[in-house]
Amino acid sequence: MSRLVVVSNRVTVPKKAGDAPAGGLAVALQAALEERGGIWMGWSGNSSGDREPEKMDIREHGNITYALTDLTDTDVEEYYHGFANRVLWPICHYRLDLAEYGRKEMAGYFRVNRFFAHKLAPLLKEDDIIWVHDYHLIPLAAELRQMGFKNKIGFFLHIPWPPADVLFAMPVHEQIMRGLSQYDLVGFHTDFDLDNFGGGLVREGIGERLEGGKKFSTYGRTFKGGAYPISIETEAFSKYAVKASRNVMVKKARQSIEGRALIIGVDRLDYSKGITQRIDAFEQFIRLNPAYQNQVTYLQVTPKSRSEVPEYEQMQRTVAEQAGRVNGALGQVDWTPIRYVNRSIARPLLAGLYRLAKIGLVTPLRDGMNLVAKEYVAAQDPEDPGVLVLSRFAGAARELSGALLVNPYDIEGTAHAIARGLTMSLDERKQRWEKMMDHLLEYDINRWCDDFLRDLTAE
Incomplete structure (x- = not known):
């Protein structure tokens, strides 16, 4: 069985073996990785000031290797507080009135995804299965593809996906959709979210749904989509x-x-x-x-x-x-x-x-x-x-x-x-x-x- 490599914005490392995370995404991913073994890579939650961190913090806990990196103050402000949580989060929750788009924050979002890709690259093996999580890291597959990686890469969105009228109010919606097209499988919680995604491709005239809506073709790529309702243990x-x-x-x-x-x-x-x-x-x-x-x-x-x-x-x-x-x-x-x-x-x-x-x-x-x-x-x-x-x-x-x-x-x-x-x-x-x-x-x-x-x- 190929090794599983999970990438998420935040990584919560247990203080000792057997500790239960607080809930949500952390619970889901720890359960998955403990069963299969592999790597969980992401942001440590710490800032390195104004200097880009050179080394990753590698920790072993049972079957899981945690690979953590700090981010600079600018990265945190532009990528996390800025574009991810003041543009993508409100738009995906249908709150256009709260979205505050800025080119600087958008650039920071794509820059940090490129940084994550370069940090992850040395850890990857040719047959690794890569599973990227949530709205913070939508462009990550595109960055890895540009570096030549041909691994199977899946993406799962842990928040809603809005209909076309909401999504396309975001100035960089095309870059976001193009980024999702670089995955082999894009997963959503519900069939409603999946329909919103596919409907947006068709309505905008940038893609089509194939095989009863289970595959999409856009930007010269064909990839799968599906509804996978996350659950608990x-x-x-x-x-x-x-x-x-x-x-x-x-x-x-x-x-x-x-x-x-x-x-x-x-x-x-x-x-x-x-x-x-x-x-x-x-x-x-x-x-x-x-x-x-x-x-x-x-x-x-x-x-x-x-x-x-x-x-x-x-x-x-x-x-x-x-x-x-x-x-x-x-x-x-x-x-x-x-x-x-x-x-x-x-x-x-x-x-x-x-x-x-x-x-x-x-x-x-x-x-x-x-x-x-x-x-x-x-x-x-x-x-x-x-x-x-x-x-x-x-x-x-x-x-x-x-x-x-x-x-x-x-x-x-x-x-x-x-x-x-x-x-x-x-x-x-x-x-x-x-x-x-x-x-x-x-x-x-x-x-x-x-x-x-x-x-x-x-x-």
Whole structure:
């Protein structure tokens, strides 16, 4: 079997063997690499000031070789904070109003991808399978091809892919599309994202879909495309939750809510997550259902994110102020309606909190997949499962048909879904949960990885 080489923007190296990453992309990639062995290359998260780093930091952990490089201050500002997170991220999340395009940042984005390619090149073998991840590194395959590499190279996008009207508002959309054409397989979370990509090629007149939409032809290349919904290590996470239910902190949380029904939301602080709309929906739920005053507790866990970007700093203040306003308006001497935690919580502890919660509130305005939804389902007690309230604009909504689907912009509709979830019969809760859990056990992280690599390596 050919060696697997994974490239992503950030690389989280475990402090010791067996450590579990915080979640998301890190969980998925560590699981894939531990099974197959290989290299994980990317940015260390550190800055080298104004001097370009010469050496890579190579570390061995089990079957994984971690290859990390620093970036200069200019690289971080232009490539990461600039083009990646102030152009690509908002556009892919349908937020043209927040995209701030600048030629300097665009040049930095392509320059850092070229830098990554030159750092990766000495580590590669002729038969390596290269798997590039996410919007930060779209041009990487083109850089490697220019250097003469003919390896199989796959790309997976962990965020949504927008329709043509949104994408083509970006001044450098042609360079981005041309970069994707250099991969052998381009993977998306859902069939909707795949259709947006193929539809854009056809509509712009720069390509066509072949073989029922599973292949594309553009810029003189033919390559494959597919939908590969990322998942979690379902069985292991379920065991986390059972074990965590005995955790001291989980026991304290259970005692502190004093028999109230727990509603939980867990999101990175980002405007795409719909946190302010969710708080509005919770407030509306209480106002429409006054009998639930002092009977529910809403825990919102929201670690800080990209605080160097002004939009995120402003959002942090907005969410904290909104939670404070609702608590001031609805709270009582012995009841704080919203508990707002603005820091990370260890994943095993989160599993216990998910299991404790009667409602999992996952209502992004737009999301590629959202693994929190899948973790919440996997963490439930089969004999008394909670209810997942899920945005129809999350990729997970294409799979988790047992959830209560909501439009996060419809505040009253989301409030009604919360009420329905809290009053749902045990039989219906079990039926809905079993349907979702059966799916997640079959389509777990290993299935995701196997399906993508099978299609990448197939002739």
